[in-house]
Amino acid sequence: MLNKLFSRRENEEDARRANRLPPGQSLTEKFPVLHVGDIPPFDPETWTFRIWGEVETEKIWTWDEFNALPRTRITMDIHCVTRWSKLDTVWEGVSLKTLVDEGIITPTPAAKFAVQHCEGGYTTNTSLDMLLADNALLATHFNGEPLAPEHGYPLRVVIGSFADRSEGKTAYFWKGGKWLRELELRATDRRGFWEGYGYHNEADPWTEQRFG
Numbered sequence: 001m002l003n004k005l006f007s008r009r010e011n012e013e014d015a016r017r018a019n020r021l022p023p024g025q026s027l028t029e030k031f032p033v034l035h036v037g038d039i040p041p042f043d044p045e046t047w048t049f050r051i052w053g054e055v056e057t058e059k060i061w062t063w064d065e066f067n068a069l070p071r072t073r074i075t076m077d078i079h080c081v082t083r084w085s086k087l088d089t090v091w092e093g094v095s096l097k098t099l100v101d102e103g104i105i106t107p108t109p110a111a112k113f114a115v116q117h118c119e120g121g122y123t124t125n126t127s128l129d130m131l132l133a134d135n136a137l138l139a140t141h142f143n144g145e146p147l148a149p150e151h152g153y154p155l156r157v158v159i160g161s162f163a164d165r166s167e168g169k170t171a172y173f174w175k176g177g178k179w180l181r182e183l184e185l186r187a188t189d190r191r192g193f194w195e196g197y198g199y200h201n202e203a204d205p206w207t208e209q210r211f212g
């Protein structure tokens with residue numbers, strides 16, 4: 001118990017020295033669960049995922065079809081506005097950039113923003129660029145296992161940062177919608193759930209864009 005406490009502290013100091021802990025964050029080795037509302041049920045027979053709005057052709061996938069898409073695995077650090085960060089989390093799923101590169105999705109020239117629409121009405125917004133970056137994923141798996149129900153099973157967005165900070169921009173973890181059902185590409189920005197309650201529109205943890 002005490003050993004565990006000391007090792008967390010030491011790991012936190014290491015993370016800070018390695019410039020992997022944004023200001024005002026502390027290291028957690030747990031995986032806190034945060035959301036509004038209840039965990040929605042999942043039925044693989046009726047579940048669909050849709051990308052619509054500023055795209056040349058709207059796309060809709062069943063669960064089986066979604067699982068047949070090309071897959072990507074990335075390791076990232078994640079940063080929650082409630083002041084915890086977690087390092088070296090491994091995510092697997094579908095990269096929006098891959099869908100675009102392979103011509104599966106073609107954003108219109110007007111597409112500049114994206115709104116994630118989740119089961120039960122949670123939404124969050126980012127630039128389209130942020131979701132097209134290598135540090136963003138439509139994730140089905142965490143640390144080698146399907147997402148736990150409370151962490152967004154079957155599909156969530158994850159935006160994190162790399163150990164070497166080679167990403168362009170990152171965002172606090174609320175920009176990762178759990179139980180994702182639709183991605184809306186837009187010409188104009190529209191604030192999501194927390195952004196509408198005064199959370200920062202861009203949410204960069206490195207400059208502590210907590211509230212805007």
Ligand SMILES: Nc1nc2c(c(=O)[nH]1)N[C@H]1C(S)=C(S)[C@@H](COP(=O)(O)O)O[C@H]1N2
Nearest residue numbers: 032033034035036118122151174176177178
């Ligand atoms: N659908 C949905 N996604 C959501 C939320 C939510 O309330 N509903 N909360 C967000 C917030 S505020 C945070 S901090 C993260 C928490 O993810 P976790 O529970 O996997 O740690 O999920 C984000 N995604």
Ligand SMILES: [Mo]
Nearest residue numbers: 034081082174
């Ligand atoms: Mo949050």
